[in-house]
Every structure is written in structure tokens, then in C-alpha cells.
Amino acid sequence: MIRVLVVDDDFMVARIHRGFVERIDGFEVVGSAQTGDDALSMVSSLKPDLLLLDLYLPDAFGLDLVTRLRAAGETCDVLVITAAKEADAVRGAVRQGVVGYLLKPFAFPDLEQRLLTYAAERARSLSDDLTQAEIDAAFTSQPAGRAPASALPKGLSVETAEAVERALRTSAETLSATECAEAVGISRVSARRYLEHFVSVGRAEVKLRYGTTGRPERRYAARA
Known part of the structure; x- marks a missing residue:
């Protein structure tokens, strides 16, 4: 706690x-x-x-x-x-x-x-081992992985963008917009906007999951 x-x-x-x-x-x-x-x-x-x-x-x-x-x-x-x-x-x-x-x-x-x-x-x-990006972030005012506010579309916040990207990077599986929304604590529509933004700037990719009927489900994964 x-x-x-x-x-x-x-x-x-x-x-x-x-x-x-x-x-x-x-x-x-x-x-x-x-x-x-x-x-x-x-x-x-x-x-x-x-x-x-x-x-x-x-x-x-x-x-x-x-x-x-x-x-x-x-x-x-x-x-x-x-x-x-x-x-x-x-x-x-x-x-x-x-x-x-x-x-x-x-x-x-x-x-x-x-x-x-x-x-x-x-x-x-609190992790014992840090990546180079995390070490660099400790010596700058820009946390690792954070996009400048000016790089985000209007209506998207830096804090929520960080949380969405973190959810992607820490998930062992691809995430749907609904699953991402639940992990971050935002609406599905908002999660979809952030996820699609990350896809557009090359920080995430979309994978389609096909079911027996209807449209394929869009699932997201962070790019390395």
C-alpha cells in the first residue's frame, strides 16, 4: 500500500x-x-x-x-x-x-x-535493474517514453498517454481497446483514440483477431 x-x-x-x-x-x-x-x-x-x-x-x-x-x-x-x-x-x-x-x-x-x-x-x-532509457530519464525532466504534449492530438493528455502506453508494454498479450480501458481506468472510446494515435506514430501496431462472425477485432501491441 x-x-x-x-x-x-x-x-x-x-x-x-x-x-x-x-x-x-x-x-x-x-x-x-x-x-x-x-x-x-x-x-x-x-x-x-x-x-x-x-x-x-x-x-x-x-x-x-x-x-x-x-x-x-x-x-x-x-x-x-x-x-x-x-x-x-x-x-x-x-x-x-x-x-x-x-x-x-x-x-x-x-x-x-x-x-x-x-x-x-x-x-x-523500485526495480533493482533499470534500462538505459530509464537511467536517462532519471537525469532529465522528460520521463522515459513520454511524448511531448505538443505531439499529441488535441484532447489527449500526456499523463493518460503514458498510462495507455505503459499498459501496452506491460501486457503479456495484445490488448483490445476495451481491455486497455479497463487497465487504465478510462472509457473504451478514449482508449481507442490513444491506441490509434500510437499506431499512427509507429509506437504500437494493430493485429486483427478473426472470429466466426462479424468484423475482426482490433488488438494492439507496443512496438519494440
């Missing part, structure tokens, strides 16, 4: 975020903090894997809290959840190495997708 600490000064908002997290398999909320000082104390005692961190706390700016956590030797990951849209805040979050930046307000699927992507990346990072 990935242990999560919710840090938000609004009790009701924190409760909503907690409810979102607890709906996702593989995650558990170990506590909620409403101030920076409380967060520091709870990180020290609870040792969460991930903080869902609001930037506007009554006693600290969230990114300053991250600096204090690192100075204290705490290595938990941080996913920023905030209303702050300023470029300086975003650049600061990138410099601090946060794993994501989600603007309020948001819907459950927005957080779910980021947490599932985080879980997959975390599992990969």
Missing part, C-alpha cells in the same frame, strides 16, 4: 481529498494535517510515501515546507494540489522535484489518473 498524508488547511477539502484517495486500490490515507508544523510532525511520525500538499497553508508556503522536509532528511514524494496558477509556483514545484501539480477544483478522475501513474512510476523505480 502507498501511504498518503493529506495536507490542506480546509478541513472539508481535506476530507474530500481523503475520500478520493481511499477509493483507489493500493492507496491508504494515514492522516491529515492543516498546518505546515503539523505536516512536519506527522511526516516524522507516520513516514508517508506521498504528500498531497496544498501550497497555501496558514503558517507556511507549501514549497517552503518541502524544503524543510528535505532538510530534515524526509524523502516522501509530493503531489501539489492547489489553486496557485502562477508560473513562479509551478517552476518552483518543478525545481523541488514534485511528482505532479493538480489545480483545484478537480474531479475524482483527475486525481485518480495522477495517483495511478505515480504508483506505476514508483513500482518501476
